[in-house]
Amino acid sequence: MQKDERVMEMEYQKAKEKLESLKAELVGQMNNPALSEEEKQIIQKSIDNYDYIIELTDMNHYYRGPNVH
DSSP: OHHHHHHHHHHHHHHHHHHHHHHHHHHHTTTTTTOOHHHHHHHHHHHHHHHHHHHHHHHHHIIIIIIII
16 A cells, blocks of 8 residues: 555545544433434434435545545
């Protein structure tokens, strides 16, 4: 693995970890019994959005590969 590939792999891992962390915070918020149904729906939409962004991040990394410039 070349240096550029290692850097791109590290950037991918950092980005994915950050997205997963943000999603986990939202999942934790869903356990709050004081949330209204509307608030739960808003949080769930945000969780769904993070799932989609994570999927796109994976697709970009694995399907296009680190060699795309």
